[in-house]
Amino acid sequence: MxxxxxxxxxxxxxxxxxxxxxxxxxxxxxxxxxxxxxxxxxxxxxxxxxxxxRSKEEVLYELSDAGHRSFLTLIDDADDSAKPPAARLRAVIGALAAHHARDHVWSRVVNYELDSLSVEHREAIGVMRKEVARRVGTIVDAGITSGVFDVDDPQATTTLLLSMGVDVARWYRESGLMTPEQIGEFQADMAARIVGAG
Missing domain, CATH: 1.10.10.60 (Homeodomain-like)
Incomplete structure (x- = not known):
């Protein structure tokens, strides 16, 4: 067909x-x-x-769906599983932070209007959000397993790392002192420090 x-x-x-x-x-x-x-x-x-x-809510769902698919694609593009965990983490967290700055208006809507979605649509977006967390969590786990990350609570650490990037969309403005790329570099450095990778 x-x-x-x-x-x-x-x-x-x-x-x-x-x-x-x-x-x-x-x-x-x-x-x-x-x-x-x-x-x-x-x-x-x-x-x-x-x-x-069909409705205003469907408009929001389409935006949320596209936004979260873009997050997953961004992680896929940034992550190279052949590289050491610290390099992988820096690449992914830096890319997510820069993205949330570049597309801060869209990202703000996608991340902060979730409660306005219907139950069905919120659950569908929730699946993608869990997958984003799983992919970043896999990198954190790889660093712990290889002994290069010093992390007591992998899940809480993953949540913290992702929250840093998401929050960029809330405060970033084009008139600020840092470009999206500089924000990405800064958050990549912070992510490495958070997991004890120097």
Whole structure:
């Protein structure tokens, strides 16, 4: 059975609505944002949202799903299992921190509006969040096993390492003193110190 691709105009319209939703959710919060706000931000009619999405919540879910898939892809791209654990950890934590700075508006929505998702959608995103933690936790475990990390609680340490990157989206601004790349380097250094890798 062949998959029918949506026409390019429909894809472009959905993309405009999603970009507008990110800005609206980041500025006003999910609850205070209306579908009219989203449509206005996309320079479309108020009914346009419902042509492409069943609800405002579905818009948030699409953003959250895409955001968390990008986190997983980022880890895959940054992690080289052939390298020593300290190098792997620095690469992954640095890449995640830089990403949360570069895409701070989208990342803020993706990470801080989870409670606005339906139970079903929250569970689906939860699966991906657990997978992000599992992949970083695997690196922490590898460092402990090889004796190069000094960690008492691997799970709590993994949570701390991930929380540092996520929090970047909350406070980062383009007018700040550090670029996304510098933030990535700084957090990579901090991650190495946290696990006792120097």
């Amino acid at each position: 062949s998959v029918v691709e949506p026409p390019p105009r429909a894809v472009a319209a959905r993309s405009r609505l999603l970009r507008a939703a990110v800005e609206a959710f980041a500025t006003k919060g999910f609850d205070a944002t209306t579908t009219r706000d989203i449509a206005t931000g996309a320079q479309m009619s108020p009914a346009a949202v419902y042509v492409h999405f």
